[in-house]
Structures are given as C-alpha cells and as structure tokens.
Amino acid sequence: MTDYGHDLLFGSFITPAAGQAEAVVALSQISEREGLDLVTFQDHPYQAGFLDTWTLMSYVAAATETIRISANVINLPLRPPVVLARSAASLDLLSGGRVELGLGAGAFWDAIEAVGGPRRTRAESVEALDEAITIIRAVWDDSERGGVRVAGKHYRVAGAKRGPAPAHDIGIWLGAYKPRMLRLVGRAADGWLPSLPGLKGGRAELAAGNKIIDEAAEEAGRSPGAVRRLLNIGADTEPEALAELALEHGISAFILMADDSATIQRLGSEIAPAVRELVSKERSGTRTPKAEAPPEPQPSVDLAKPTPKTRASRLWDEEARPVAPPAPTGFRYAPHGPEIGRHLIDVHGMLRDELQRIHDVIAQVKSGALSVAGARSALNETALRQNNWELGAFCANYCTRITQHHGLEDGQIFPHLRRSDPGLVPVIDRLQEEHVIIHEVVEGVDRALIELVRSDGDFTALQQAMDLLSDTLLSHLSYEEEQLVEPLARFGFYPGQV
CATH class of the missing domain: 3.20.20.30 (Luciferase-like domain)
Structure with a gap:
C-alpha cells in the first residue's frame, strides 16, 4: 500500500x-x-x-x-x-x-x-x-x-x-x-x-x-x-x-x-x-470497511439490456414491428458467440453517447456558451448526421478494432443475417426502414438550429426536434438489440465468424 x-x-x-x-x-x-x-x-x-x-x-x-x-x-x-x-x-x-x-x-x-x-x-x-x-x-x-x-x-x-x-x-x-x-x-x-x-x-x-x-x-x-x-x-x-x-x-x-x-x-x-x-x-482511520460484493452472474446469450422505450409512435407503430424467430431448441453456441452478440450493445453505447453529446451541444447554445454555427459544426461531425451510423457502417469501424477482423464493409452484416436465417428478413427490412427515418430526424435537428437564428432565440422547435430524435433513436436501438443480439451470437457479424 x-x-x-x-x-x-x-x-x-x-x-x-x-x-x-x-x-x-x-x-x-x-x-x-x-x-x-x-x-x-x-x-x-x-x-x-x-x-x-x-x-x-x-x-x-x-x-x-x-x-x-x-x-x-x-x-x-x-x-x-x-x-x-x-x-x-x-x-x-x-x-x-x-x-x-x-x-x-x-x-x-x-x-x-x-x-x-x-x-x-x-x-x-x-x-x-x-x-x-x-x-x-x-x-x-x-x-x-x-x-x-x-x-x-x-x-x-x-x-x-x-x-x-x-x-x-x-x-x-x-x-x-x-x-x-x-x-x-x-x-x-x-x-x-x-x-x-x-x-x-x-x-x-x-x-x-x-x-x-x-x-x-x-x-x-x-x-x-x-x-x-x-x-x-x-x-x-x-x-x-x-x-x-x-x-x-x-x-x-x-x-x-x-x-x-x-x-x-x-x-x-x-x-x-x-x-x-x-x-x-x-x-x-475512520473509514468503514467495504463489504465484499457478491460475484456477478455469468451472462447468458440473452444479452440485450434495452433502454426503456420512449414514445416514438409519431413516426412509426412499435406494435407492428416484426419479431425474430427463436433460436433452435438445444442450440449450442460457440464459446465466443455471446461476446459477438454483446458487441452490438457496445456499438449502441457509442450512439447513445452521441445522442447525449448532441443534447450537451444544444444546452451550450441555450446557455450562450456556443453559437448556432458551432452547434451545427458539432452536429455535422457526428456519425448520426453523416448517415454512417447504421449497424453495418458502425461495426465496420468498431468491430474491426475490437475483434481485429479487417475488411468488414458497410452492408455486409445485414445480408449475412438474411442468408443465415430467412426468418430475420422482415426484421432487417424494418430496421433499415427505421434507419432512413432516423436520418431524416437528425436532419430535422439541423433545420431547427437554422430556424433558431430566424426565430430570435425561440427554442421551441429545436426542443421538439431533439425530443423526437431521443424518442426515435432510443426506441430503435432497443428494438434492434431485442431482435439481433441472439442471432449475432449464433451467426456472427459475417460468414465463418462463429
């Protein structure tokens, strides 16, 4: 000591x-x-x-x-x-x-x-x-x-x-x-x-x-x-x-x-x-000894820990979302299969961090610490704004670093899952439709920042745009985790990974 x-x-x-x-x-x-x-x-x-x-x-x-x-x-x-x-x-x-x-x-x-x-x-x-x-x-x-x-x-x-x-x-x-x-x-x-x-x-x-x-x-x-x-x-x-x-x-x-x-x-x-x-x-010498914490339970294959859903019903019907078929009875996962599934949640952690960063930028604009031009510049640098945030593109960067498998290209993951289990096709189609919608919502935040200049400091439209972004993105991430963590543990990100 x-x-x-x-x-x-x-x-x-x-x-x-x-x-x-x-x-x-x-x-x-x-x-x-x-x-x-x-x-x-x-x-x-x-x-x-x-x-x-x-x-x-x-x-x-x-x-x-x-x-x-x-x-x-x-x-x-x-x-x-x-x-x-x-x-x-x-x-x-x-x-x-x-x-x-x-x-x-x-x-x-x-x-x-x-x-x-x-x-x-x-x-x-x-x-x-x-x-x-x-x-x-x-x-x-x-x-x-x-x-x-x-x-x-x-x-x-x-x-x-x-x-x-x-x-x-x-x-x-x-x-x-x-x-x-x-x-x-x-x-x-x-x-x-x-x-x-x-x-x-x-x-x-x-x-x-x-x-x-x-x-x-x-x-x-x-x-x-x-x-x-x-x-x-x-x-x-x-x-x-x-x-x-x-x-x-x-x-x-x-x-x-x-x-x-x-x-x-x-x-x-x-x-x-x-x-x-x-x-x-x-x-x-007055510190109370810390009690020993019980050992953490080992994770199962059901690794998704979705963020509580918010109301995104303004843009889509959550109840109409298709559901992935269950894993075959008695299926035995490869030793590293659950870790592959867990990567999706880590990737989504990046997106949730980006969402918080956008909220921070807006808060700085409200407090006068950051100009609208500075906020737009910060928004433009996020993966969300560049439409480079969907699972395939984000994993192309993240999973290359984590798993050291180089050459993963945008769009490879979803086609791989489609081929691996035809029952996933409706889920993947729905996820890709939501990607397009969320990109438009992010664009709406930028438009609201521009409008803020014309509206003489009225933050109403910008706050509404940010609320919509939070609702749609968090709802989408939860759905994607619920439906894809288990298939990724079973099939991996690309052919031959598991």
Whole structure:
C-alpha cells in the first residue's frame, strides 16, 4: 500500500478539436464551474484538425479565473526548450500562477519529421527530454547569475538569458511508461502522468512503475513523495475504484478523458467529493470497511439490456414491428458467440453517447456558451448526421478494432443475417426502414438550429426536434438489440465468424 499523502486533484482532458473551438472553450469553463482543479489538452502540432495547444491554453487562461491549465502532454520535439520555458513562465504570470507543464518525449515520428522536427530513437528521445528539463529549470531560475549553458547531445544552449521566472513553482509532469522514462521521472520530474488505458498491465504495471520511480528518486537523493502521481482515466471509473488507486498506488490527480459536459459535471459534483471523503476517512482511520460484493452472474446469450422505450409512435407503430424467430431448441453456441452478440450493445453505447453529446451541444447554445454555427459544426461531425451510423457502417469501424477482423464493409452484416436465417428478413427490412427515418430526424435537428437564428432565440422547435430524435433513436436501438443480439451470437457479424 502506497499513499504519498498529496492533496487530491481532479481535472478534465479535452480534445482540442479545431472544428469545435467554441465547444472546447465551453467545456473548459464548465470544468472550472464544476469545481475541477485542472483542464488539460493533448498536443499534436502536426495534426491539422486540432487547435494549437499553446494558443488554446492561453485563450482558456483568459476565459477562466481559477482552474489550472496544462498540456497532456507537450510534444517536446516540436517545441524548443528555451522558448517553451519562457512560454510557460509567461502564461503562468499572466494567469496568476495557474500553469503546469506536462511533457512528453515524443511519438508519431513520421508526422514529427514531416513538419520539420527531428526523428529520434526511444533512447535519444529520453536523453533529449532529460536535457530539456535541465534547460527549462535553468531558464526559470533568474536568481542565478550568468546565462544558461547546456552542451547537450540534442540541445546546445550557449548563454541564453534567464527569465522570466514563473509566478509559482510550475510542476513538470512526464507522460511515461517504459523503465528509462520512469527513472527520469524519479530523478528529475515533479509528476508522473500516464493514461490508465495505456497501462496494459493495469494496476500491476502501475505498482511496478511506482517502484521504479521511487528507487530512482532515492538514488538521486530525493524523497519518492516529491513526485506526484497523476492518471488520465476513462468516464466509467467510480469513486471506490479511484479511492483505492489513491490509497494503494498513490494516485493524487485524476484527469477525466471526456468531451461531454454531463460527464465532466458528474466528476465535479459527485465523483470528486465522494473520492475525497473516502480518502480522508481512510487517512484519518475512520473509514468503514467495504463489504465484499457478491460475484456477478455469468451472462447468458440473452444479452440485450434495452433502454426503456420512449414514445416514438409519431413516426412509426412499435406494435407492428416484426419479431425474430427463436433460436433452435438445444442450440449450442460457440464459446465466443455471446461476446459477438454483446458487441452490438457496445456499438449502441457509442450512439447513445452521441445522442447525449448532441443534447450537451444544444444546452451550450441555450446557455450562450456556443453559437448556432458551432452547434451545427458539432452536429455535422457526428456519425448520426453523416448517415454512417447504421449497424453495418458502425461495426465496420468498431468491430474491426475490437475483434481485429479487417475488411468488414458497410452492408455486409445485414445480408449475412438474411442468408443465415430467412426468418430475420422482415426484421432487417424494418430496421433499415427505421434507419432512413432516423436520418431524416437528425436532419430535422439541423433545420431547427437554422430556424433558431430566424426565430430570435425561440427554442421551441429545436426542443421538439431533439425530443423526437431521443424518442426515435432510443426506441430503435432497443428494438434492434431485442431482435439481433441472439442471432449475432449464433451467426456472427459475417460468414465463418462463429
């Protein structure tokens, strides 16, 4: 059990999408309003679809008052360390001491080289990062006399003037996974900032990383507690799990990877207070032991967990929907058959998330945080709007990643199910008819956004369009799950899968 005793921090990790610039700033402001400590952004200067991270951080600093701001993490090969040190110190002074410096050694070397950056081996990138940290700290230290001189292998600084000094001691947090980088964290950094999905070994890898950092810190004459442990987390992490990460692995900053306001709001209003209370009680010795949870039952083939239906009768008659024939009596499923059926529900989770994202965008328009033009841009980027959301097309992306079967093309799944069981033909025909209707409903939301400009702020039509979208989409997803989960477990997504 390792608890380094740091105060707990909670933050957001927002995609700097250039096509949704207003929404990015709005989510930053929501992060502050919900009481989060940090707002962070990834840094990929070679990515034309992203805002420049340092420009964005500066804009967000001006649009907020209390929240701390950091890259997650800065792409060092494309940002010279002397300039980076002065940029960070300048923004820290302008923002009242609200800047932290997440640093990375670099990745995606083809892209870096394509825009004029250096190509480095893994060992070279760690060496360069080590040199850069030395330079950055020297530039910030204006109490020393004389210029900064570093004769490194990758960076040579010959008498650069020092300063400005930042408004507070900026933390240097390194995104690191491999032993060489972890030793650098322990020796020279103020924080370790990995992503939980990137830790393939899970908590065991987290513990192993802590051990390497602690040993390197002690060898350098530092206390292991001088290194804060931060972690980028997904949206499905609950307070108990985060409290255990804090108490058993020393994680003291949890940064949520999410681009929707509802998830950020939940982190600030529900999760963060609960985690703080659990950790505080444990540290003070007053926490009540958690009862052992009973083992979860093994799933059966009937895996659908439909969202409760809403009233979509304005566009179709739910009672007239055809029903899939039952599985043959005594049918024995392949070992991985139920998992294939379960993928459909995972795919639908994406669509339900998109629906929530559209609701979030509309809420931002109502609050004045996002323009109608920004809302339409956000709507245009969803799979729903692009008419690329039907089962075949969505699975072409999702199932390729999950099952690693490449080459699945739009329209292959439904024809496969038709051939596998003629009794499914009426169901599939009905599903495809509903796809067309829902696409028109999504178009109706866009038309209502356009009309909002003409109606001088009257949200009635837009709210009606959103209600209709929720009704039709959730009803359709439930029906599709009810009818297709079992056949997919039996036949798979394409011939020969089961």
